[in-house]
Amino acid sequence: xxxxxxxxxxxxREQILKRAAKIFADQGFDRASMTLLAKECGISKANIYHxxxxxxxxxxxxxxxxxxDLRDRICNVDFEGLEPEEKLRKAVREILFAYQGADDExxxxxxxxxxxxxxxxxxxxxxxxxxxxxxxxxxxxxxxxTLGDDKAKLRGxxxxxxxxxxWYYMWxxxxxxxxxxxxxxxxxxxxxxxxxxx
Numbered sequence: 001x002x003x004x005x006x007x008x009x010x011x012x013r014e015q016i017l018k019r020a021a022k023i024f025a026d027q028g029f030d031r032a033s034m035t036l037l038a039k040e041c042g043i044s045k046a047n048i049y050h051x052x053x054x055x056x057x058x059x060x061x062x063x064x065x066x067x068x069d070l071r072d073r074i075c076n077v078d079f080e081g082l083e084p085e086e087k088l089r090k091a092v093r094e095i096l097f098a099y100q101g102a103d104d105e106x107x108x109x110x111x112x113x114x115x116x117x118x119x120x121x122x123x124x125x126x127x128x129x130x131x132x133x134x135x136x137x138x139x140x141x142x143x144x145x146t147l148g149d150d151k152a153k154l155r156g157x158x159x160x161x162x163x164x165x166x167w168y169y170m171w172x173x174x175x176x177x178x179x180x181x182x183x184x185x186x187x188x189x190x191x192x193x194x195x196x197x198x
Contacts, residue, residue, distance in 0.1 A: 025107040067127035093184040
């Protein structure tokens with residue numbers, strides 16, 4: 001007879017993912033074992049296998065959930081009635097807010113994705129590509145005469161935006177809402193003025 005799923009099954013999975021993200025971020029994916037993960041999650045080793053059959057499955061679920069939610073949040077920002085510069089400012093602000101509280105997941109994304117199978121990496125990179133294309137399109141709209149036909153410049157500008165945002169996540173993890181808003185405005189202003197001088 002199949003084992004019934006507990007009412008709090010999804011909640012416990014979320015707790016495992018959050019705790020495992022911290023362990024993978026702090027100790028590295030390779031050094032973490034299912035025994036350690038179970039211990040840090042406050043459950044038995046047998047119990048953790050009820051939720052995940054391997055640490056690879058946990059890693060994939062961490063990154064798939066994080067990147068899918070991040071993509072959905074960023075790519076569904078409402079731009080109705082906004083000019084291109086306003087779109088950029090709103091998108092950059094939303095990215096910084098989306099990063100808040102997800103430092104461990106972000107670190108695992110950077111350091112752990114290569115441990116996954118190729119087909120899993122492909123899926124995760126599709127989420128990343130969607131976000132890159134989203135910013136890409138805003139920048140092209142912002143300066144079509146400069147970036148419209150120059151793929152190298154457009155890619156460089158787009159990845160520079162993400163580079164500035166990722167720097168902030170690495171060095172200002174505890175930053176609150178006002179600090180994030182201020183930095184988002186700085187990134188947007190640098191980007192707008194920089195693109196116009198290309």
